Amino acid sequence: MQEIVRTNDPVLISAIEALLGGAHIPYLVLDQNMSVLEGSIGMLPRRILVDDGSELEARQLLTDAGLGRELRPQGP
Template sequence: MIELIRTNDAVIISFVESLMRDAGIGCFVADQNMSVLDGSLGILPRRVMVDADQADAARRILTDAGIANEIRGK
């Protein structure tokens, strides 16, 4: 799996998960439980991961949705 985005913004993470689900692209939110360590302050970013073979399609979807600035490793 590769990192698609890394952010502290729960709304963006939810939006990306929804976009991937609608497109039939499996994704995984890594570091989701790290908020326990930072006291739910949102200091530690979470990462949305996708399979490497679906990364290009996932990037296109984020670009079409207007959040290309969130994409990691462009």
């Protein structure tokens, strides 16, 4: 799994989930339940991960949707 986005913006997370889901790209959103520990202030970012085999497709999809600036640097 590769992390492609890290953000604490719930609207951005929803948009990315809709794009990835619509393209049938499997993904995980990690740290969603950390709000219990942080007191629901939205300080801790959520991480969106995709399968290694879907990373390039997911990155292209988000770039085409105008969200390329939100992408984490690509790993080795």
